[in-house]
Amino acid sequence: MVIEKNDKLILLTNDDGLYANGLKTLFEVMEEFGKVVMISTIESQSGMSQALTVKTPLRVKLLEENDKHRVYACNGTPTDSIKLAINQLLERIPDFVVSGVNHGANASVSVLYSGTMAAALEGCLYGICSVGFSLNSFSPTADFSVCKEYIRIVMKKLSEESLPPGICLNVNIPATEADKIKGIKVCRQSRGNWKEEFEKRKDPMGKTYYWLTGIFQNHEPESVDTDEWALANNYVSVVPVSVDMTAHGYLDKLKKRFY
Amino acid sequence: MVIEKNDKLILLTNDDGLYANGLKTLFEVMEEFGKVVMISTIESQSGMSQALTVKTPLRVKLLEENDKHRVYACNGTPTDSIKLAINQLLERIPDFVVSGVNHGANASVSVLYSGTMAAALEGCLYGICSVGFSLNSFSPTADFSVCKEYIRIVMKKLSEESLPPGICLNVNIPATEADKIKGIKVCRQSRGNWKEEFEKRKDPMGKTYYWLTGIFQNHEPESVDTDEWALANNYVSVVPVSVDMTAHGYLDKLKKRFY
Numbered sequence: 001m002v003i004e005k006n007d008k009l010i011l012l013t014n015d016d017g018l019y020a021n022g023l024k025t026l027f028e029v030m031e032e033f034g035k036v037v038m039i040s041t042i043e044s045q046s047g048m049s050q051a052l053t054v055k056t057p058l059r060v061k062l063l064e065e066n067d068k069h070r071v072y073a074c075n076g077t078p079t080d081s082i083k084l085a086i087n088q089l090l091e092r093i094p095d096f097v098v099s100g101v102n103h104g105a106n107a108s109v110s111v112l113y114s115g116t117m118a119a120a121l122e123g124c125l126y127g128i129c130s131v132g133f134s135l136n137s138f139s140p141t142a143d144f145s146v147c148k149e150y151i152r153i154v155m156k157k158l159s160e161e162s163l164p165p166g167i168c169l170n171v172n173i174p175a176t177e178a179d180k181i182k183g184i185k186v187c188r189q190s191r192g193n194w195k196e197e198f199e200k201r202k203d204p205m206g207k208t209y210y211w212l213t214g215i216f217q218n219h220e221p222e223s224v225d226t227d228e229w230a231l232a233n234n235y236v237s238v239v240p241v242s243v244d245m246t247a248h249g250y251l252d253k254l255k256k257r258f259y
Numbered sequence: 260m261v262i263e264k265n266d267k268l269i270l271l272t273n274d275d276g277l278y279a280n281g282l283k284t285l286f287e288v289m290e291e292f293g294k295v296v297m298i299s300t301i302e303s304q305s306g307m308s309q310a311l312t313v314k315t316p317l318r319v320k321l322l323e324e325n326d327k328h329r330v331y332a333c334n335g336t337p338t339d340s341i342k343l344a345i346n347q348l349l350e351r352i353p354d355f356v357v358s359g360v361n362h363g364a365n366a367s368v369s370v371l372y373s374g375t376m377a378a379a380l381e382g383c384l385y386g387i388c389s390v391g392f393s394l395n396s397f398s399p400t401a402d403f404s405v406c407k408e409y410i411r412i413v414m415k416k417l418s419e420e421s422l423p424p425g426i427c428l429n430v431n432i433p434a435t436e437a438d439k440i441k442g443i444k445v446c447r448q449s450r451g452n453w454k455e456e457f458e459k460r461k462d463p464m465g466k467t468y469y470w471l472t473g474i475f476q477n478h479e480p481e482s483v484d485t486d487e488w489a490l491a492n493n494y495v496s497v498v499p500v501s502v503d504m505t506a507h508g509y510l511d512k513l514k515k516r517f518y
Contacts, residue, residue, distance in 0.1 A: 047313045049338075050371045052306035057460070057468035079308075079372075084469060087456045109384060111504055112309045112377075113338075125368060125452045157516055166450065167506045186514040188505040191425065193384045197346045201316070209316035210343060240506040240513050245370055246447040247426045247501035254499050255445040257416055 001035060001070050003091050008034030011085050011094040015045045015078045015102065015115030022101030025144040026133060029151045030098060031068055037090060039072040039081045048077045050118035060084060078119040086126055097123025100133035101147050107172045107227040107237060108190040120168040124243055129158050130168040136231050137175030147173045150236045153184065170239040174231055185235040190226035191219040260294060260329050262350050267293030270344050270353040273361065274304045274337045274374030281360030284403040285392060288410045289357060290327060296349060298331040298340045307336045309377035319343060337378035345385055356382025359392035360406050366431045366486040367449040370500060379427040383502055388417050389427040395490050396434030406432045409495045412443065429498040433490055444494040449485035450478040
């Protein structure tokens with residue numbers, strides 16, 4: 001694949017691995033928008049947040065290449081994949097970093113744990129227009145085709161006008177029939193957390209181990225301006241996410257406490 | 260260790276592992292403030308961000324216990340450790356989650372990659388007053404004793420009055436002699452990113468691999484209200500960090516773009 005000056009170059013990844021249906025869906029739509037470099041892992045990397053591989057070497061393999069796309073396998077986290085592609089694999093900085101479609105929602109505080117959204121945040125740190133897509137279903141038979149229309153709408157908006165520096169988009173799509181989705185809602189991250197997070201089990205030797213599990217609690221189910229409300233009411237949620245985690249609204253009060 | 264109703268209970272972790280000097284330093288100061296439950300890994304977990312262990316079981320071992328503290332070894336990430344302690348190991352919700360002292364600064368965008376700060380964010384998600392401490396030195400002989408005075412100041416402030424919901428503190432301490440530190444500066448996360456992030460090498464078989472490395476670029480070295488400026492000028496930086504990553508200042512504009 002030759003990347004011409006006028007080509008739109010899209011760097012694509014996910015955290016469910018190269019063989020995930022969500023990645024296939026996103027890849028198909030991305031080919032409508034430009035030349036695509038896809039990089040991901042063989043196995044899934046869910047819940048890796050913005051983790052970096054610092055203690056082991058990273059390997060990359062070019063799996064496939066034609067006039068319109070390239071596909072790489074990488075053994076690192078989604079964040080490693082984006083960093084490696086930008087630093088070592090791409091001829092130039094891409095026009096977009098796109099991540100997903102994640103198998104499961106990344107609304108509310110899941111943005112903090114999500115490998116999918118970490119890849120978008122990483123693109124954003126490089127000054128690239130970046131977006132992560134997720135489907136609100138953990139079902140093994142989840143149908144990702146409903147996502148395509150909304151991926152196109154978001155990508156058209158971003159093609160017309162980029163995002164401000166330090167901001168990427170977190171897009172979550174309801175898992176329902178296309179005609180039941182009521183449209184797109186720009187909203188904020190809902191307040192919530194997880195509870196009952198572990199199952200305590202015994203291994204065949206009689207020793208205790210724990211499996212991570214848990215139930216999400218939405219702390220504000222009545223707030224209509226949140227991503228959780230949007231998803232629960234069959235809207236596609238679009239949250240602008242900032243790489244600046246400073247609690248700006250609390251700065252002045254904290255300054256007074258330390259004087 | 261019996262945890263009485265009036266005891267201050269402190270949950271302590273880090274991402275450099277149980278044998279790190281920074282953890283020892285923080286533990287010594289924490290024993291002045293309450294009963295301490297320490298949980299960490301044998302090996303370091305640097306750069307793990309808020310990663311969760313979802314594909315393998317977690318194990319925990321009580322290593323040590325007396326009237327004033329308990330020490331657990333865990334095989335998970337810093338976020339796993341905090342979740343496990345709160346859900347399975349502690350008799351009640353702790354009064355503080357404290358993380359560090361990290362070997363190396365977690366200023367600017369490092370907050371996104373930091374396992375130390377992820378532990379504080381996790382405590383914060385449980386509604387617990389949480390803080391991460393880091394020393395601005397990667398030297399193997401770094402002297403953490405300079406941190407003690409500032410850890411005490413921060414913990415006294417937090418003991419007098421907690422933090423608002425969803426906000427924890429990111430405290431970075433300059434690595435210099437105590438009398439050269441000019442005081443504490445409450446500030447915001449500096450804008451920056453990393454460049455030249457990989458070394459490309461050949462293994463003994465002649466195959467290419469990559470090691471993560473990189474140089475931090477501060478995008479606003481002149482801004483006196485940032486954590487990077489504070490550290491560069493021998494101030495302890497204190498940044499209030501929010502679990503809400505919504506770019507609130509951009510919400511209205513984005514809403515207009517999607518109507």
